[in-house]
Amino acid sequence: MIKNITNVRGIKCWGAHTGVKSMRRDLAIIYSEVPAAAAAVFTQNKVRAEPVEISERNIKGNNKAQVIVCNAGNANACTGEQGRLGAEAMVKTTARLLNIPEEDVIVASTGLIGEPFPTEDVVRGIEENIPKLSDNTKAGSFVANAILTTDTFAKEGFVEFEHDGVNIHMGGIAKGSGMIHPNMATMLSFIVTDIAIDEKLLDKALRYCVDRTFNMITVDGDTSTNDMVAIMANGLAENKKIEKESDPGYILFRDKLQEILTHLAKLIVSDGEGASKFIEYKVSKARSEEVARKLVRAISDSTLVKTAMFGRDPNWGRIIAACGNAGVNFNYSKVNLFVGDKDKIVQVLEKGQPVDFDKNFVKKLLRDSQIRVHLELNTGHETGIGWGTDLTTDYVMFNSVYTT
Amino acid sequence: MIKNITNVRGIKCWGAHTGVKSMRRDLAIIYSEVPAAAAAVFTQNKVRAEPVEISERNIKGNNKAQVIVCNAGNANACTGEQGRLGAEAMVKTTARLLNIPEEDVIVASTGLIGEPFPTEDVVRGIEENIPKLSDNTKAGSFVANAILTTDTFAKEGFVEFEHDGVNIHMGGIAKGSGMIHPNMATMLSFIVTDIAIDEKLLDKALRYCVDRTFNMITVDGDTSTNDMVAIMANGLAENKKIEKESDPGYILFRDKLQEILTHLAKLIVSDGEGASKFIEYKVSKARSEEVARKLVRAISDSTLVKTAMFGRDPNWGRIIAACGNAGVNFNYSKVNLFVGDKDKIVQVLEKGQPVDFDKNFVKKLLRDSQIRVHLELNTGHETGIGWGTDLTTDYVMFNSVYTT
Numbered sequence: 049m050i051k052n053i054t055n056v057r058g059i060k061c062w063g064a065h066t067g068v069k070s071m072r073r074d075l076a077i078i079y080s081e082v083p084a085a086a087a088a089v090f091t092q093n094k095v096r097a098e099p100v101e102i103s104e105r106n107i108k109g110n111n112k113a114q115v116i117v118c119n120a121g122n123a124n125a126c127t128g129e130q131g132r133l134g135a136e137a138m139v140k141t142t143a144r145l146l147n148i149p150e151e152d153v154i155v156a157s158t159g160l161i162g163e164p165f166p167t168e169d170v171v172r173g174i175e176e177n178i179p180k181l182s183d184n185t186k187a188g189s190f191v192a193n194a195i196l197t198t199d200t201f202a203k204e205g206f207v208e209f210e211h212d213g214v215n216i217h218m219g220g221i222a223k224g225s226g227m228i229h230p231n232m233a234t235m236l237s238f239i240v241t242d243i244a245i246d247e248k249l250l251d252k253a254l255r256y257c258v259d260r261t262f263n264m265i266t267v268d269g270d271t272s273t274n275d276m277v278a279i280m281a282n283g284l285a286e287n288k289k290i291e292k293e294s295d296p297g298y299i300l301f302r303d304k305l306q307e308i309l310t311h312l313a314k315l316i317v318s319d320g321e322g323a324s325k326f327i328e329y330k331v332s333k334a335r336s337e338e339v340a341r342k343l344v345r346a347i348s349d350s351t352l353v354k355t356a357m358f359g360r361d362p363n364w365g366r367i368i369a370a371c372g373n374a375g376v377n378f379n380y381s382k383v384n385l386f387v388g389d390k391d392k393i394v395q396v397l398e399k400g401q402p403v404d405f406d407k408n409f410v411k412k413l414l415r416d417s418q419i420r421v422h423l424e425l426n427t428g429h430e431t432g433i434g435w436g437t438d439l440t441t442d443y444v445m446f447n448s449v450y451t452t
Numbered sequence: 453m454i455k456n457i458t459n460v461r462g463i464k465c466w467g468a469h470t471g472v473k474s475m476r477r478d479l480a481i482i483y484s485e486v487p488a489a490a491a492a493v494f495t496q497n498k499v500r501a502e503p504v505e506i507s508e509r510n511i512k513g514n515n516k517a518q519v520i521v522c523n524a525g526n527a528n529a530c531t532g533e534q535g536r537l538g539a540e541a542m543v544k545t546t547a548r549l550l551n552i553p554e555e556d557v558i559v560a561s562t563g564l565i566g567e568p569f570p571t572e573d574v575v576r577g578i579e580e581n582i583p584k585l586s587d588n589t590k591a592g593s594f595v596a597n598a599i600l601t602t603d604t605f606a607k608e609g610f611v612e613f614e615h616d617g618v619n620i621h622m623g624g625i626a627k628g629s630g631m632i633h634p635n636m637a638t639m640l641s642f643i644v645t646d647i648a649i650d651e652k653l654l655d656k657a658l659r660y661c662v663d664r665t666f667n668m669i670t671v672d673g674d675t676s677t678n679d680m681v682a683i684m685a686n687g688l689a690e691n692k693k694i695e696k697e698s699d700p701g702y703i704l705f706r707d708k709l710q711e712i713l714t715h716l717a718k719l720i721v722s723d724g725e726g727a728s729k730f731i732e733y734k735v736s737k738a739r740s741e742e743v744a745r746k747l748v749r750a751i752s753d754s755t756l757v758k759t760a761m762f763g764r765d766p767n768w769g770r771i772i773a774a775c776g777n778a779g780v781n782f783n784y785s786k787v788n789l790f791v792g793d794k795d796k797i798v799q800v801l802e803k804g805q806p807v808d809f810d811k812n813f814v815k816k817l818l819r820d821s822q823i824r825v826h827l828e829l830n831t832g833h834e835t836g837i838g839w840g841t842d843l844t845t846d847y848v849m850f851n852s853v854y855t856t
Contacts, residue, residue: 095776095784126772128785128805161769162806273773351755351843352851359852365565368530369677372499380499381532400530402566439755441845447756448763 051206052188053219057242057284058082060181063194066173068121068159068166073194075173077142078116078238079181083152084282086113087251089258091275097125098135098165099155100274106139106151111247113280114152116238117142117174118195120223123234124157124165125273134165141171145178154278158197158223158234161273192221195236199224203315205308211297212287216243218304222312224267224319234274235262237312243301244283245290252293253302254279261309264341264434266348267320279305317435322443325357327419332431339376340432343423346374348436357438360414362387362407364396367421384424389416399426455610456592457623461646461688462486464585467598470577472525472563472570477598479577481546482520482642483585487556488686490517491655493662495679501529502539502569503559504678510543510555515651517684518556520642521546521578522599524627527638528561528569529677538569545575549582558682562601562627562638565677596625599640603628607719609712615701616691620647622708626716628671628723638678639666641716647705648687649694656697657706658683665713668745668838670752671724683709721839726847729761731823736835743780744836747827750778752840762842764818766791766811768800771825788828793820803830 053059058081068074088107090100107113117138124131135155143150157165181187192202203222208215218241223234245253258277283289290297318326329348334340347353350370356363364385371378385397387410394410395403413419457463462485472478492511494504511517521542528535539559547554561569585591596606607626612619622645627638649657662681687693694701722730733752738744751757754774760767768789775782789801791814798814799807817823 093773093776094778094781095772126769126784126804126806161773271777273776355848355851358848361852365530368499369497369565372497372677373675374498377498380530401532439848441848444759444762444843444845444848447759448765 051219052185052192052204053078053221053240054183054185054188055206056217056219056240058282059240060183061187061191062177062180062182063190063192064173064177066169068119068169072196073190074120075170075177076118076191076194077174077177077181078191078240079146080114080240080280080282082282082284083112083114084280085245085247085250086111086154086278086280087247087254088154088276088278089255091271091273093271093273095126095273097123097157097274098127098131099124099157100276102135102139103154103156103276106153109151111251112152113154114148115142115146116154116156116278116280118156118158118236119170120195120197121159122157122163122165123159123161123274126162127165131165134167134170137167137171138174141174142178145175156236156274156276158195158236158274195221195223197223198321199319201319203312205311207304207308209300209304211300214285214287216285216287217241218308220308220312222316224316234272235316237262237277239279239308241279241281242283242285243281244285244287245281245301249290249293249298250279250281253298253305256302257306257309260306261313264344265313265317266345266436267317267323314435317437320437322440322446323437324440325417325419325438327357327421327436327438329434329436330422330431332422332424333428334425334430334432335428337430337432339378340430341434342374342376343371343378344432344434346370347421348434351439354437354439357419358440360411362396362410362414364402378425379427382426384426386422388420389413390418390420393420393422455623456589456596456608457482457625457644458587458589458592459610460621460623460644462686463644464587465591465595466581466584466586467594467596468577468581470573472523472573476600477594478524479574479581480522480595480598481581481585482595482644483550484518484644484684484686486686486688487516487518488684489649489651489654490515490558490682490684491651491658492558492680492682493659495675495677497675497677499530499677501527501561501678502531502535503528503561504680506539506543507558507560507680510557513555515655516556517558518552519546519550520558520560520682520684522560522562522640523574524599524601525563526561526567526569527563527565527678530566531569535569538571538574541571541575542578545578546582549579560640560678560680562599562640562678599625599627601627602725603723605723607716609715611708611712613704613708615704618689618691620689620691621645622712624712624716626720628720638676639720641666641681643683643712645683645685646687646689647685647694648689648691649685649705653694653697653702654683654685657702657709660706661710661713664710665717668748669717669721670749670840671721671727718839721841724841726844726850727841728844729821729823729842731761731825731840731842733838733840734826734835736826736828737832738829738834738836739832741834741836743782744834745838746778746780747775747782748836748838750774751825752838755843758841758843761823762844764815766800766814766818768806782829783831786830788830790826792824793817794822794824797824797826
């Protein structure tokens with residue numbers, strides 16, 4: 049039996065079809081029976097959807113939340129006053145029916161940008177479905193499906209670990225960031241756990257992990273108006289509350305959170321639109337983690353690298369040139385570069401000079417759907433890892449279809 | 453009769469085939485009979501080709517130059533000591549044969565990255581072709597062709613204007629920045645003029661114009677290891693030397709330089725690999741030119757906008773989301789957006805709200821190969837303009853072919 053967010057103590061949820069989308073579920077509600085410490089990170093796009101503004105305000109207010117409510121099919125972005133009122137109606141309705149403060153509601157939307165927000169449908173959906181909140185496993189599946197847009201599969205993760213003599217549960221769901229027609233897709237992820245942890249530490253752990261997971265994936269290099277990662281920790285595991293970074297429970301929790309976010313981030317890349325390959329990029333022996341991560345992002349975002357990967361081309365010139373555009377200094381004459389599939393990897397550069405490798409063999413490795421690119425800087429001890437897709441003719445076709 | 457750089461007083465040139473490339477001309481030499489004020493801007497990629505380092509040092513040394521020597525077919529990038537010696541040999545040979553100081557040589561390369569530099573061929577080519585330097589019009593054509601790599605046509609520009617009672621001539625050539633297999637293409641442009649101008653002002657004018665021309669074009673968003681724009685002004689027009697920014701001749705000169713660089717920049721975009729459309733992006737009524745230019749670059753670089761253009765899709769959501777990723781603040785609720793072809797343009801957003809426009813009509817306009825996108829910010833009086841291509845399935849196919 050696969051466990052999901054319903055296996056976290058005190059978590060009930062439901063995912064339903066309200067009619068905003070024609071066929072699939074389009075309303076997700078995740079509820080904690082008790083108020084939870086909460087933290088979230090939001091899109092860095094300057095154009096932000098209405099629910100993003102409200103959720104950020106609510107979480108900043110008291111670092112608490114008790115429910116996440118999310119609709120799919122309409123992003124409530126670029127919708128102005130009408131959209132703001134719609135997002136507020138979602139919050140008010142949810143808070144009223146659950147008898148909790150409005151400040152404890154996290155609200156999110158995903159779907160089309162710039163369409164009038166279907167407030168009536170969504171509010172009616174909330175009213176009809178809050179009574180159905182359940183901790184049955186299928187409710188977890190429903191909610192994972194209800195946040196999807198063009199994703200081809202639901203993305204769930206669950207980890208369980210012992211701390212302070214009790215079993216801690218953590219479950220999460222996500223939806224994809226691949227570009228979708230007719231507008232940008234949202235990257236959403238909602239995590240729940242029953243650990244007891246100080247809300248500032250929760251926030252710190254979340255930011256740490258998001259920087260190393262969701263911020264290290266790329267499908268098309270843009271961020272949407274709606275991106276959000278939120279976590280609620282309701283403390284029902286009744287461990288001694290983690291209050292300090294020096295508490296060994298903090299690092300344990302953060303590791304487990306990173307594990308689940310890595311899992312979800314990789315699932316998102318796997319579902320990248322029009323992609324034919326999943327590529328893991330590693331930059332190691334860097335003088336800082338930040339330098340390593342910036343280089344990973346520059347390589348994985350490069351159109352030229354992505355088309356080379358589609359073409360099974362171990363084109364080290366493009367990889368090195370992408371590094372040169374990363375905005376960080378690195379010593380080209382020290383780098384080693386390796387390219388391969390999930391099992392075998394071949395060195396193509398040694399201290400910046402081409403290695404006489406077997407091109408046909410590497411080309412064969414690059415036929416695999418899982419590719420690895422590994423750059424050693426040899427100037428330190430830090431590592432950055434990220435994940436991306438190739439750029440395919442299918443991607444261009446998908447994204448060029450007239451839809452507005 | 454079309455005029456070219458050979459119509460600039462004192463300029464002689466030649467473009468020849470030395471054998472580095474199999475068929476086409478691959479060595480360009482542009483010589484001024486007298487030492488000229490010189491300025492140049494170079495790639496911002498951290499990985500820089502050997503000739504870039506040498507040319508920057510030479511120009512910084514005395515702000516003078518007398519010859520530009522450029523080979524095509526081998527970029528002399530990532531070539532280490534062997535490449536450095538090759539670039540130095542180009543400089544030494546050229547200086548010796550012309551009997552000028554080595555510091556007055558600008559050297560450039562374009563072509564494959566990471567291949568051993570064919571020093572012997574290039575040096576022999578220089579020796580054989582310096583005696584052929586000529587001010588015949590065909591020499592101008594030869595030199596424009598000799599810097600090309602996968603460009604499908606030579607790019608030349610020429611302007612003539614009166615200042616201080618004399619006729620001033622300015623001519624230039626360029627090659628494209630579209631990604632090419634197997635490695636990144638270089639953007640190169642060389643300009644010569646017979647105006648007499650202070651070298652610091654020449655540098656200032658060049659930077660001003662490059663920011664508004666070559667820095668405002670995008671084919672695939674990367675900069676190469678070899679990019680260079682260089683200008684020589686030899687003063688043979690014998691106008692009273694322009695010494696101050698307040699000299700009316702300065703602005704006139706700068707305007708003409710911007711005109712010629714705009715022309716060349718647009719030609720480069722027109723020749724973008726696999727592109728089916730030429731798109732002009734304008735952001736107007738901005739509070740600063742910098743904000744306007746940043747937004748233009750963010751829109752024109754967006755993979756999502758580029759695929760929408762390929763698909764003839766007036767997808768304003770993608771354009772607005774790209775603006776949100778530009779790293780500048782703008783008030784979305786004030787923007788007007790227009791999309792159209794070179795003749796007609798249609799408003800699709802009014803103060804951030806969708807306009808009920810005729811989608812089929814706009815779709816029809818977007819069939820044109822020349823598209824315009826115009827964003828009005830309504831928060832000031834400044835304008836930025838840039839040019840880009842669409843992203844096509846052909847682009848992906850071109851760039852995914854195995855070539856390493």
